[in-house]
Amino acid sequence: MRWDNLAETPASSGSAALFGTSAVTTRTFDTPEFRGITFHEVRARSILNRVPGASRMPFEWTVNPYRGCSHACVYCFARKTHSYLDLDTGIGFDSQIVVKINAPELLRRQLASRQWQGAHIAMGTNVDCYQRAEGRYRLMPGIISALRDHANPFSILTKGTLILRDLDLLRQAAEVTEVGVSVSVGFTDRELWRTVEPGTPSPERRLDAVRTLTDHGIGCGVLMAPVIPFLGDRPDQLRATVRAIAEAGATSVTPLVLHLRPGAREWFMAWLREHHPHLVARYERLYAEGAYAPRWYQRRITRHVHELAAEFGIGPSSRPGGHRRLPVRGEPGTAPADEPTQLTLL
Numbered sequence: 001m002r003w004d005n006l007a008e009t010p011a012s013s014g015s016a017a018l019f020g021t022s023a024v025t026t027r028t029f030d031t032p033e034f035r036g037i038t039f040h041e042v043r044a045r046s047i048l049n050r051v052p053g054a055s056r057m058p059f060e061w062t063v064n065p066y067r068g069c070s071h072a073c074v075y076c077f078a079r080k081t082h083s084y085l086d087l088d089t090g091i092g093f094d095s096q097i098v099v100k101i102n103a104p105e106l107l108r109r110q111l112a113s114r115q116w117q118g119a120h121i122a123m124g125t126n127v128d129c130y131q132r133a134e135g136r137y138r139l140m141p142g143i144i145s146a147l148r149d150h151a152n153p154f155s156i157l158t159k160g161t162l163i164l165r166d167l168d169l170l171r172q173a174a175e176v177t178e179v180g181v182s183v184s185v186g187f188t189d190r191e192l193w194r195t196v197e198p199g200t201p202s203p204e205r206r207l208d209a210v211r212t213l214t215d216h217g218i219g220c221g222v223l224m225a226p227v228i229p230f231l232g233d234r235p236d237q238l239r240a241t242v243r244a245i246a247e248a249g250a251t252s253v254t255p256l257v258l259h260l261r262p263g264a265r266e267w268f269m270a271w272l273r274e275h276h277p278h279l280v281a282r283y284e285r286l287y288a289e290g291a292y293a294p295r296w297y298q299r300r301i302t303r304h305v306h307e308l309a310a311e312f313g314i315g316p317s318s319r320p321g322g323h324r325r326l327p328v329r330g331e332p333g334t335a336p337a338d339e340p341t342q343l344t345l346l
């Protein structure tokens, strides 16, 4: 049954499967940070997910202790994965959070298996593993400890400043294996942040986290994503963002233009109609061919950001010190759009 296993593939069972199995415990908490959020605690059968089409992906394995994300980014294209569980991809994605409560022990067991070859494991590839739920469930310390104890290389992509809680563990892991951390900051415009990424720490706080990580020896890259057309792509906005990223001491900056896949597209366009109705027609033209902005537009943004990065002295993406840049969807070699294990614009 899908809810016992929670593989990264579409569910065939109905929502009755979610609420009808003893593997699921549903909880709500009264504290302000969790108001309106429902947690579905499950005991997963497997926690290591093999990425379909791995030969074209820069990594083969992922660990995702959560499904759904209270960071609630309007553009998040992991939204569609909630439909695999027969959950709503809009508000439901933001507020119905699946928690794989046995993730640490399961990972430790799977890492100890004779069949496991010690491949790199990417985290934050579907939803944010340092979203608010992590403050309560504390799954990541156990996960990082297991990876450290098995000297298993890994990377984390996040918008959550909660990662700083685990700084000591990350440092311990980095002493025995390759550890890559990337933080996602697509823009520094506060008005845009408040409306489009309402559940996330502010861009400033995220960049403070980059600085702290780097100061403590954990080289940290920034995924500058998403660059949002007509709202976050003015030259002065790009300049301010790259400058702030450089000042935070990021080891690299990787720009990625917004893409709007099914599930995210409907939600984003509804938001656009409400907040920026004058842009709807321009978006329909820009994304007329599908989920991605035209190549000329992507190239223009990438070139501009790279020029700014050079100007502000941000180095190449691969640096000494154990940092490994987390590859992102949309770059050459990443999975096609309809594969179930997805990289989100964290």
Ligand code: SF4
Pocket (backbone or CB within 6 Å): 069, 070, 071, 072, 073, 075, 076, 077, 078, 126, 127, 128, 131, 159, 200, 344, 345, 346
């Ligand atoms: S983009 Fe990332 S941080 Fe934002 S809602 Fe999706 S998974 Fe969470």
